[in-house]
Amino acid sequence: MPLTLTSDRFRSLRDGGIEVDTAPRRLSEYSYDASNYRVAPVAVIFPRSVADVVAVARFASEQGIPLVSRGGGTSMAGNAVGAGIVLDFSRYLNSIHSIDLAARTAVVDAGVILSTLQREVAASSNGTLTFAPDPSSRTRATIGGAIGNDACGNHSVRHGRTSDHVLALDLVTTAGIRLTATRTGLQATDQADAAAVTLASTLTAGLRQLAADHLTEFRLELGQIARQVSGYHLSHLLPEHGFDVARSLVGSEGTCAIVVAATVQLVPQPQAALLLSLGYDDVVDAARDVPTILAFSPAAIEGIDEAIVQTMQARRGLDSVQGLPAGKAWLYIDIDGDDPVAVAAEGEKLLARLRENGRMRAGRAVPDLAERASLWRVREDGAGLSARLASGGESWPGWEDSAVAPENLAAYLEDFRNLMAQFDLTGVIYGHFGAGCMHVRLTFDLRSAEGRQIMDDFTRAAAELVVRHGGSISGEHGDGRSRSALLPLMYSPAMMGAFAQFKALWDPNQLLNPGSIVAPEPTVEHLALTDVPNRAWRTSFDLTPVGQHGSEAGSGLDPFSHAVQSCVGIGRCRSDAGGVMCPSYRATGDEKDSTRGRARVLQDMIRGSDTVQAGWRSEDVREALDLCLSCKACSSDCPAGVDMATYKSEFFDHYYEGRLRPISHYSLGWLPRWLKLTGLMAPLVNLVLSSPLGTLIARLGGVTTKRRLPRFHAASAWRRTLSPSLSRQASTGPADVVLFVDTFTRGFRPDVAGSAQRVLQSAGKTVECSAEACCGLTWISTGQLSTARRLLTNVAAALDDGTDRPIVVLEPSCAAALRKDLPELVPTAAARRVSKRIRSFAGAVTELAAGGWQPTWAGGQAPNSVTVQAHCHEYSVFGANAQKAALTAVGIRDVLEATGCCGVAGNFGFEKDHYELSMTVAEQALAPALRALPPQQAVLTDGFSCHMQVQQLDPNRQTHHLAQLLDPARTASTQPKDTP
Structure with a gap:
């Protein structure tokens, strides 16, 4: 049963100055992440300090309320949603406390955006250092989220995972006690805090005993491939790894402790880089060349297929993708170093070797920075572009980021494609070829019981397949609600027991992000498209999907429902740089004012959910849309093609039907009509508007008096x-x-x-x-x-x-x-x-x-x-x-x-x-x-x-x-x- 609380239960937190939001609109915004799931929280809290987090943790512990830590909300596995309190660190707890160039370290809050840290480090070091993990969501994903999922990124071939760059984690336990996990142990953050000292000692003893009891399992089952992200990273507790408590917690998805800050390692930034763009007939051929490429020590080997490219060109124009050679699948290879001439020569050697292999259709170096940016954007927007394809079809995560050793990738992909054919599914394949980690979005029908059963059966079969290939169910995004139930297919009962013990040591009351990794619910529970009414929403805009292709073809799915469901939570609208979307979010930093936040409220309107009701008359939706500038940038900048300006127009048309509108809708909305009148007497109008009477007219028309008004011209x-x-x-x-x-x-x-x-x-x-x-x-x-x-x-x-x-x-x-x-x-x-x-x-x-x-x-x-x-x-x-x-x-x-x-x-x-x-x-x-x-x-x-x-x-x-x-x-x- 969903947990329900009255807002009065949070009065003590509010009285302490903590921002607690229980409004239905807010709960809708935070009911989703970038996964297939929807779980409504009971409250969203925006901590401004670690003291706020401590107070919330103690309150939740006393009340028995689950806690979910959230950064940018870009999780594709459903590990950033939950039925209790959602703690959003991105809004306020986002300071960079220090950057030490000599030690190559930085101390940052959990809510710091990855690209912000990288930008600040580059500025401080004159471009000589960076924070290495660079997932495609780095412009909105936070350090806390990267730690939670052990994020990797495009250059993980060179730099590995987030766990390879974490030196210490500042934690708040479920009991509201502050601890610091380091590479060699665990200690009280404040040595004068007796309770923290005691807990650190107790936990240390428990963790050491856990490692001692499971030496064999940790050594044989964990850390077998570079991208083994599934489960807890308990091998770091082994003696040979120095009892590295910090790294054991990376990838724990907020299920053990609340990460409030981190000390991270910085790495040198090569001063010369060259992108190679390679074309292949298909992704399997591309995968077969990966071992050859790895011998040249590249910084990145990334891949995409033609469906993503076609969608990018359809959405943003043919010139949005530049520099691709002939092919239907492509690899991007980053070669870097300190000498541009040597880097270019190495690139030519690699191209020559790949031509000898005979699989590459065409390949070229891409020295032009604009072309390079264009190509990388296609790869980085892959998740959104593949969600709503140019063909009109749609695809979903669910088997999003499995991983195998790179030398096994081609064989795995061949078998995986056969498995898709057995289930009559198609998929868009892209990802980190050099690390053997593949992102796949599949044509699941999540709107029908039959389709959801197929997804359940397929993911189980896919888990068995990847394990046969020596791989990991998750290679980057964590297990969450998507894959935690599949972990017993990958790990022994003894290892699963060790995971449960690890969780219990840290979180004995099972309040932190319950349902991820340990004691999960079935994979098909809480799917967002389950039981969404398929009513006909009368619209003025023709929002019929392109060609009516894809899984919705012939199903009679309402076009307006399909349109607003195009937001899959990628969160590019929360980026603070690049493109135009979303100007109101960039101004306020409030999820309410992001394209994603608005889309989620509209999606709940369509559901007729307990968070947002009243349909076209919903005040929650009107409030969410109020600060949308109708700039239309989302229709092109959003990888999934969300067109919020159109949805806003449609909603306002219904919302104000039979109602008195804001006066500005008459004064400014009817401007062309007024211009017919002003064109007949423009000099008089200009004279009046420049006088004190003009100020009164502006006020009466709902127009600001702070802005200069334009001068009118005669009609002729x-x-x-x-x-x-x-x-x-x-x-x-x-x-x-x-x-x-x-x-x-x-x-x-x-x-x-x-x-x-x-x-x-x-x-x-x-x-x-x-x-x-x-x-x-x-x-x-x-x-x-x-x-x-x-x-x-x-x-x-x-x-x-x-x-x-x-x-x-x-x-x-x-x-x-x-x-x-x-x-x-x-x-x-x-x-x-x-x-x-x-x-x-x-x-x-x-x-x-x-x-x-x-x-x-x-x-x-x-x-x-x-x-x-x-x-x-x-x-x-x-x-x-x-x-x-x-x-x-x-x-x-x-x-x-x-x-x-x-x-x-x-x-x-x-x-x-x-x-x-x-x-x-x-x-x-x-x-x-x-x-x-x-x-x-x-x-x-x-x-x-x-x-x-x-x-x-x-x-x-x-x-x-x-x-x-x-x-x-x-x-x-x-x-x-x-x-x-």
Whole structure:
């Protein structure tokens, strides 16, 4: 039975200043990790100090409440969820206390993100040292989580596991006593604490006796291969290993003690590295070459298959994967050292040897840093990319990271593929080929009882298979709820008894992460997709999965349910660097404001669970979505393709049905309607808004008074910027290009229309303008979808003219709406035809340059450098490199991109309740970029929101649209203007 407690039971903790959250929405967010499981906690606690952890441990011990330690919540084995209290260390307990370069050590809190530690170590050591473990989740996984699972990473061939780099662990026991485990024993953290001294002595005696009683089992069954992560690492207690208590606890998944801090070893960082990219016909052929590669002492041997690559390209564009040779499976080999010439020579020797083997289809060195980053991102996003494939299918963990000795890998994979065929399963295979550790996501049907039984039977058979090959059930992610029940297939009864004794010595009341490793529940218990009602959720967006392929094909699974279930908990939205997602989480650090947190609350809404109820009327869901900026970055940055902006629009459309909306939904959401009025009397409107009356109007409209308001233009202003030859060109027949002059351009930046027309004409194109329709963007972002659908239906009718002429849209957000939202809200053939013709202006420039056109620059040559605020919608719908590609194509060598949401995001940053967060988001990329620029240097801001944020942050800064930058009418003394 689930454990239930009233919030009053936690009053003593709250009175002590400890942050305890028992809200239904919060419990939903923490009911999941990155596994197949869902277990609702009774409370989530955010400790700010070790003293808080001690108090919580004592409280839980007295109350008999289980405790689950959690870092980034990226566990794929279900070992970061539980029915008691979840302790989230990532939010506050995340300090780096010291970095000792001479000793090559660091002392860090459990909640420190791995990539943050690596970044700080690199900065302190001038790039000469690093913390070695680098799992693909390192940008959101914590030190505590890495210790819990004994994480490894891409370079484990060289550096091994986390346990190889842990020197000491600061612990809090289940009784709330502080101990420190070292490489040679166990001691009280504070020698003046008599209870801690006594417990350390008692535990030491018990652990020594445990090792003495099981010398044979520890020596024969443990530590047999490099990636033997399953079970407890008790061989470290053996005399020959120096009674290494610290390492015996690494990989214990929070079941023995609470890790609050660690002292870790740092390693030298080679100063030269080269990536080799190798193509094979399949993963078995690739595995057969691993022993040859290992003889060259590489730092990494990682592999992927074609399904992952195809999904990355489908989601982020063909240019998102660069540098792959011919093949259907690929290996990445990192060769490193201190001499670049020697490293390159070693790479060529390896390639020559592999050609002699005859299995490699093609191979090449990848010296270009951009190509290397592109390739590594494909590998690192493998878990999410394989969850929802480009084909429309879905796959799940469950047999996620088995491991064998590398020399046995090819034989194991052959047998494993045969086993999949026996169960009529397919899988996406990728992972750490050099360490013999394979990640596999399989096409289990977790929604049906039959499918869950197949998963149970398959994992048991797979466990027996890997053991026959001398391997480990888990090679990296731990046992957790996925594999703990399978441990008796790998270990003897005596060893299983030793595991239970080890757990009991540390946690006699069995309160720490119960169900992992010792006394587990069946593998199919608590699966998140069990008993999820398959009701029809009426939606405005067409969210039908691509092709209806995969395990859900023909099952009648509701498209909205399928869409929100696409979040599998990978947690890239919690990363603090790289990409754009998720700006609100980066600003607040609260799981509530991550894409994952929002998706989990939506998933519980669909379940009709005890944590989140009321369906479309759920206040919990509305609260979770409140700070979503609708930037759309998640739709491309999220490896699983979660599109929270769309889900937010859909939810708000239902939530506010028959209700009075926030006033900003009328003032800002209806902006195109107001622009028709302001266009008739723009001078008067500008005069009023610049007076004290304008402040009152802003307040009444729900608009912040802290932000500069834009100036309005006359309705005909944009037409006066056009070339006189436009009408003559259009009259001679269909023009080459349709220039869609959107509402924002017409109302606020009319000069951009004329500039764009002249750029297109300079490339020899005839241009036809279309300006009477609206893309409905402001209604979409505020969830007023009936109006948006009507407007988009009109757009489709107006633009579907029987030609395939490109439609060039000046405002990136409008272009994105017409490309993506149009066919989803108006699922007609006409809408689909129009959607395919849409180009952002940057995309159009790239196409023109590919055809041989180059602009005529003022002064005769292109600017040396340009700074760009990348627009989120263009980034997500048209590709992360849309602006950079355009600028590079026209000869600009140095492009500095402020990659990150500007913070305005349409109406969001203008709403009074969101202004402060908007400015905090701007500090992630845009504001620092502006401060680093010379005052006279202009910034490229194709998006009107981005333009307004730049003006807010730096009122004297000049901004250009790309069309204005390329406008042939410009001279050296004439700058483009976008204000009246």
